[in-house]
Amino acid sequence: MEIVRDPQTRTGSDAVDVRASAQPTDRLEVSRKGPPVVSLKGLSKHYGENVVLDKVDLDVSAGEVVAMVGPSGAGKSTLLRCINLLEVPDAGTVTVGDQCVDAGKEVSAKDAMRLRRTAGMVFQSFNLFPHLTVLRNVSLAQERVLGRSRAEADARSMELLERVHLAHKADTYPARSSGGQQQRIAIARALAMDPQVMLFDEPTSALDPEVGLEVLAVMRELAESGMTMIVVTHEIPFARDVSDRVVVMADGGIIEQGEPHQVINNPQHERSQRFLRAVTER
Amino acid sequence: MEHVSAVLLGVPYTLLVTVVALAIGAVLGLPLALARRSPLAVLNVPARVVIDVLRGIPPVVWLFIIFFGIGNQFVTLDPIQAGSLGLGLISAAYLAEIYRSGLGAVHSGQWEASSALGLSRTDSMVRVVGPQAFRVALPAASTYAIGLLKDSSVVSAIGVADIVFQATGDSRATGAALAPFLVAAAIYILLGTPLAIASRRMDSRLRMRVAR
Numbered sequence: 001m002e003i004v005r006d007p008q009t010r011t012g013s014d015a016v017d018v019r020a021s022a023q024p025t026d027r028l029e030v031s032r033k034g035p036p037v038v039s040l041k042g043l044s045k046h047y048g049e050n051v052v053l054d055k056v057d058l059d060v061s062a063g064e065v066v067a068m069v070g071p072s073g074a075g076k077s078t079l080l081r082c083i084n085l086l087e088v089p090d091a092g093t094v095t096v097g098d099q100c101v102d103a104g105k106e107v108s109a110k111d112a113m114r115l116r117r118t119a120g121m122v123f124q125s126f127n128l129f130p131h132l133t134v135l136r137n138v139s140l141a142q143e144r145v146l147g148r149s150r151a152e153a154d155a156r157s158m159e160l161l162e163r164v165h166l167a168h169k170a171d172t173y174p175a176r177s178s179g180g181q182q183q184r185i186a187i188a189r190a191l192a193m194d195p196q197v198m199l200f201d202e203p204t205s206a207l208d209p210e211v212g213l214e215v216l217a218v219m220r221e222l223a224e225s226g227m228t229m230i231v232v233t234h235e236i237p238f239a240r241d242v243s244d245r246v247v248v249m250a251d252g253g254i255i256e257q258g259e260p261h262q263v264i265n266n267p268q269h270e271r272s273q274r275f276l277r278a279v280t281e282r
Numbered sequence: 283m284e285h286v287s288a289v290l291l292g293v294p295y296t297l298l299v300t301v302v303a304l305a306i307g308a309v310l311g312l313p314l315a316l317a318r319r320s321p322l323a324v325l326n327v328p329a330r331v332v333i334d335v336l337r338g339i340p341p342v343v344w345l346f347i348i349f350f351g352i353g354n355q356f357v358t359l360d361p362i363q364a365g366s367l368g369l370g371l372i373s374a375a376y377l378a379e380i381y382r383s384g385l386g387a388v389h390s391g392q393w394e395a396s397s398a399l400g401l402s403r404t405d406s407m408v409r410v411v412g413p414q415a416f417r418v419a420l421p422a423a424s425t426y427a428i429g430l431l432k433d434s435s436v437v438s439a440i441g442v443a444d445i446v447f448q449a450t451g452d453s454r455a456t457g458a459a460l461a462p463f464l465v466a467a468a469i470y471i472l473l474g475t476p477l478a479i480a481s482r483r484m485d486s487r488l489r490m491r492v493a494r
């Protein structure tokens with residue numbers, strides 16, 4: 001598969017078991033090997049008086065899975081949206097792959113578009129295109145942005161739909177699929193652009209808990225395959241078992257980060273303690 | 283019965299003026315709607331003024347201005363041209379507002395998902411948002427079209443030989459006060475009904491395909 005970048009450490013389909021038994025420390029070492037795929041420096045954003053991001057720094061290595069948690073209003077969505085320039089930051093730099101954008105300078109539409117397709121985005125509300133079939137949903141941007149032929153794009157789309165176990169839905173409209181299926185289609189659609197990093201903004205928050213599990217399973221497989229991921233989530237088991245690092249955000253900044261078990265079981269910051277207690281003890 | 287054949291002579295003119303005006307309105311309404319939605323004041327303010335002025339003056343007054351004013355002094359316009367142009371411009375204003383509300387009804391997440399995939403603004407509009415806005419706008423646009431079929435009768439005032447023009451002429455010629463207008467009424471109903479049925483069909487078909 002194309003997106004496997006680190007085949008020695010992330011094996012194929014049997015990796016689920018490997019991961020479950022692996023020591024967290026191994027994973028940290030592995031993930032720290034790669035060069036940063038996403039690098040944020042002094043990232044700031046405000047809406048009027050409201051400072052939503054205050055000089056945030058964050059580096060994410062190739063193949064690393066970062067789980068981002070924190071109370072509502074902390075600025076998690078804004079952070080993700082700044083990474084693919086859905087929001088233009090007021091200050092700081094955003095680097096994704098070899099694309100660097102400096103908030104101080106004018107960002108051309110072309111640079112913004114190039115950076116955007118380097119980062120795949122999955123939204124809480126799926127945002128599939130309701131007027132297109134599932135296959136067209138996944139193929140459209142491949143044709144328009146990557147310049148693939150329709151046949152090439154459709155072939156790649158079918159591969160990805162198989163990977164999220166939804167090839168049989170290819171010729172139906174999204175409305176015919178459940179929420180969990182729609183979110184898996186949205187993941188396939190984002191993967192179709194061959195992104196260097198996948199950004200997930202509370203991908204399971206709009207779903208029933210059971211349906212959310214099938215989406216988390218797909219995300220776990222994606223993590224096994226070596227994809228670099230930043231996942232904003234309240235799913236603590238996912239953060240603990242799948243991520244390499246947990247980042248806690250509050251009030252526009254990163255207040256704590258580290259090895260998942262450490263941060264989740266023994267948070268140091270008072271604000272993280274309060275938040276994590278609230279999500280784990282319900 | 284002689285009333286029927288007299289009034290029927292107006293049908294081609296009514297249809298011609300309606301169709302041409304709708305075509306003009308459908309095309310010109312689009313840039314007007316896009317300008318109206320633009321965040322740039324240099325675009326949205328003039329667009330708003332144009333729309334308000336077009337809709338704020340009675341159609342018959344527009345037709346007189348265009349036919350007697352512009353039509354005599356700058357270019358020569360026959361009544362059919364003046365009528366189609368006048369109703370076309372007015373339609374552009376109404377259709378612009380219909381398009382605009384269609385575009386506004388498309389969830390902002392559709393723009394975001396398109397941008398996040400790297401689609402250009404034009405591609406996002408043409409491939410993603412436009413088709414959905416079209417579906418939303420279709421019922422209102424077809425209601426407008428059916429309305430225009432009737433309201434196009436205003437062109438009889440500048441001498442287009444449409445259904446109402448023929449009925450008026452026939453009434454004068456024969457002295458029958460009521461019959462020619464009842465015939466005209468029946469013809470409008472007969473013309474409008476299939477349009478209404480077709481638009482309802484098209485709407486439910488689109489709805490079925492992309493039901494949420």
Ligand SMILES: Nc1ncnc2c1ncn2[C@@H]1O[C@H](COP(=O)(O)OP(=O)(O)O)[C@@H](O)[C@H]1O
Pocket residue numbers: 047050052070071072073074075076077078079
């Ligand atoms: N487009 C916007 N305009 C104004 N305020 C916004 C906008 N988007 C987000 N905010 C504000 O920014 C803050 C952080 O929002 P968000 O990034 O969505 O937080 P989170 O995802 O952590 O819940 C909130 O106070 C929110 O009200």
Ligand SMILES: [Mg+2]
Pocket residue numbers: 076077078201202
């Ligand atoms: Mg959020």
